[in-house]
Amino acid sequence: MNYDVVVAGGRVAGSIFAYHAAKKGLRVIVAEKNPEIGVPVQCAGGVSDSFFRSMDIKPLPEFTYTRIRAAAINSPSGARIITENPIIRGYTIERKVFDRYLALRAAEAGADITVNTRVEGLLLDEGSVTGVNLRGPDGSRDVRCRMVIAADGISSRVARMAGLDTRFRPEDICSCAQYEMVGVDVEDDMMEFYFGSQVAPSGYLWVFPRGDGKANIGLGMRRRSCSERGPLHYLKRFTEGMGYQRTEFVAGAVPVGGPVEKTYTDGILVVGDAAGQVDPLTGGGIHIAAECAKIAADVSADAIESDRTDSEFLSEYQRRWYDKIGRNLKRSLKYRRVLDDLGDDELDQLIGSLEGKDLSSISKISLLKALREYPSIIKILKEML
Numbered sequence: 041m042n043y044d045v046v047v048a049g050g051r052v053a054g055s056i057f058a059y060h061a062a063k064k065g066l067r068v069i070v071a072e073k074n075p076e077i078g079v080p081v082q083c084a085g086g087v088s089d090s091f092f093r094s095m096d097i098k099p100l101p102e103f104t105y106t107r108i109r110a111a112a113i114n115s116p117s118g119a120r121i122i123t124e125n126p127i128i129r130g131y132t133i134e135r136k137v138f139d140r141y142l143a144l145r146a147a148e149a150g151a152d153i154t155v156n157t158r159v160e161g162l163l164l165d166e167g168s169v170t171g172v173n174l175r176g177p178d179g180s181r182d183v184r185c186r187m188v189i190a191a192d193g194i195s196s197r198v199a200r201m202a203g204l205d206t207r208f209r210p211e212d213i214c215s216c217a218q219y220e221m222v223g224v225d226v227e228d229d230m231m232e233f234y235f236g237s238q239v240a241p242s243g244y245l246w247v248f249p250r251g252d253g254k255a256n257i258g259l260g261m262r263r264r265s266c267s268e269r270g271p272l273h274y275l276k277r278f279t280e281g282m283g284y285q286r287t288e289f290v291a292g293a294v295p296v297g298g299p300v301e302k303t304y305t306d307g308i309l310v311v312g313d314a315a316g317q318v319d320p321l322t323g324g325g326i327h328i329a330a331e332c333a334k335i336a337a338d339v340s341a342d343a344i345e346s347d348r349t350d351s352e353f354l355s356e357y358q359r360r361w362y363d364k365i366g367r368n369l370k371r372s373l374k375y376r377r378v379l380d381d382l383g384d385d386e387l388d389q390l391i392g393s394l395e396g397k398d399l400s401s402i403s404k405i406s407l408l409k410a411l412r413e414y415p416s417i418i419k420i421l422k423e424m425l
């Protein structure tokens with residue numbers, strides 16, 4: 041069968057693209073190389089209310105664990121700020137179930153889904169995509185299509201096959217390690233974040249509750265040299281002696297250097313982690329991947345309807361997603377770089393000076409006033425605010 045679009049990758053970006061494209065009447069097939077959608081998990085599962093609102097998805101009990109209302113930020117020496125800012129509100133979710141839910145939703149909208157099937161190559165005619173080569177359990181087959189969506193995760197091979205540069209510099213990749221643990225003493229509605237060179241150098245450690253004493257405890261860090269210890273070392277150190285039981289281990293990498301320069305070319309759009317569409321400060325990518333996938337579906341439908349799958353027409357995708365989230369990603373990258381330069385003492389000063397204050401209502405001026413004894417922190421905040 042011929043398709044309008046072949047999607048490489050069947051997680052958040054791929055399935056949300058497929059859902060919206062199929063709804064618009066496109067013939068779509070999603071090829072996922074793993075035998076099961078959403079497995080292995082590579083996520084802590086924190087998702088904001090705004091994701092569910094903007095994607096018109098109900099936070100169903102089958103994939104949500106706990107309702108999140110607050111976040112605690114812990115400094116190296118133990119100072120602690122708690123924020124109940126509405127942007128924190130959301131859920132912890134089970135990605136295994138959630139990713140499968142998204143794929144089924146796409147299938148119900150009319151997309152074909154095939155697992156255990158890898159996009160192995162692109163079929164090109166004078167530089168334009170005319171199809172893909174798929175490799176699955178029954179061998180290899182060519183599928184004709186008019187467009188390909190590279191939703192194949194960090195450092196997308198599929199986009200690189202089309203000549204796009206989707207590589208990230210090693211210092212812009214956050215390596216993560218996470219345990220699912222039981223018997224954890226954590227409040228069900230609060231995410232905990234820990235900073236400092238002893239806990240997570242050039243990154244942070246998280247504790248995301250899953251209810252009934254279960255939690256995802258993980259950390260992400262950018263390694264600046266090969267001799268530096270990796271995230272697993274710090275994760276073991278943090279959790280050792282706490283008496284919690286480990287029930288799952290997750291490892292993964294997140295691109296945190298901002299998006300790749302070009303996310304389209306003739307017949308191809310790049311979406312999600314593949315395009316570096318991740319918040320560089322938090323490493324959160326679910327909401328951003330989803331927004332960009334929706335935009336990609338709109339542009340693909342227009343391109344196919346007007347028989348214009350050339351690079352010039354598809355540049356509209358980059359313009360639209362950049363308009364929507366480009367500025368936020370740039371600002372987050374700037375914040376991340378500022379935080380990179382903070383030593384433990386400055387983190388202590390910054391977090392300590394805000395302890396006990398209501399962060400959701402604090403104004404920029406009162407924040408700067410409260411910090412007047414710390415000129416170095418004021419300098420940092422002025423860059424951030």
Ligand SMILES: Cc1cc2nc3c(=O)[nH]c(=O)nc-3n(C[C@H](O)[C@H](O)[C@H](O)COP(=O)(O)OP(=O)(O)OC[C@H]3O[C@@H](n4cnc5c(N)ncnc54)[C@H](O)[C@@H]3O)c2cc1C
Nearest residue numbers: 049052053073083084085086159192193292312313325326
């Ligand atoms: C440890 C960790 C914790 C995280 N926690 C959070 C969090 O709490 N909240 C949040 O918002 N974000 C979080 N993220 C980031 C988030 O998981 C990603 O941004 C998001 O999953 C990106 O989705 P995606 O669909 O773009 O890519 P991916 O999830 O990487 O999916 C790509 C898919 O493509 C498939 N694939 C690859 N190559 C091919 C091919 N050639 N053919 C077919 N299929 C292929 C892969 O098997 C995979 O299923 C976390 C990431 C990590 C590593």
